[in-house]
Amino acid sequence: GKTGLLDWFARNPRIGLAGTIASIVGIPLAIWLFLASEKVRELRFAVSPSQITIVKAGESSDLHVFYRQNELTSDVSAIQVELWNSGRESIRRENILSKFIKVELQPHARILEANVRRKTRDIVDFKIDPSLYSNGLVLCAWSIFEHDDAVVVELIYLGAPGAKIHVAGDIEGQRPISAVPVGAKKSEYWPS
Secondary structure, eight states: OHHHHHHHHHHOHHHHHHHHHHHHHHHHHHHHHHHHHOOOOOEEEEEOSOOEEEEOTTSOSSOOEEETTEEEOSOEEEEEEEEEEOSSSOEEGGGBTTSSEEEEEESOOOEEEEEEEEESOGGGOOEEEGGGGGGTEEEEEOSEEOTTOEEEEEEEEESOSOOEEEEEOOBTTOOSOEEEOTTTSOOTTSOO
16 A cells, blocks of 8 residues: 555656645645735825916906905915725625715815716715815715625815825725825826
């Protein structure tokens, strides 16, 4: 029995070599497959590389811009931010431990409007709470964000282009919300 099997392997070194190669390849492959299948929540955001000046204050003395019956005397700009779930686990409303995800302009500037410009699916049911616009904050929540679900939110604010965006909130099972560097994410939603 034992002697015969060892003799057979000794006479067929290719079988032993194939087993060794399979072991060497199999261990890293098993680790990679385990990590690839691991379900994690990973909300990320990216800011559009192009910000827009809607109104430049003082360029035309005959042009007057009003917002809700009040004349605007400063610049008005727009910036877009995309939020998406790059993790394999869905993010539901009950997974947002902080109740809302905060999108914040830095430095703080009064937000006039925040609109959802695009979303991957209507079932996401993305909601924006306008209660803190005057503080430069947009509060966001949704029903469900599955893998690769995304929304693009446009913020129209008082001030010159160049504002930065910070996104914060606590999501069950996720480390802090991370940003993709400006211009690194090629979104199909942003103007070219």
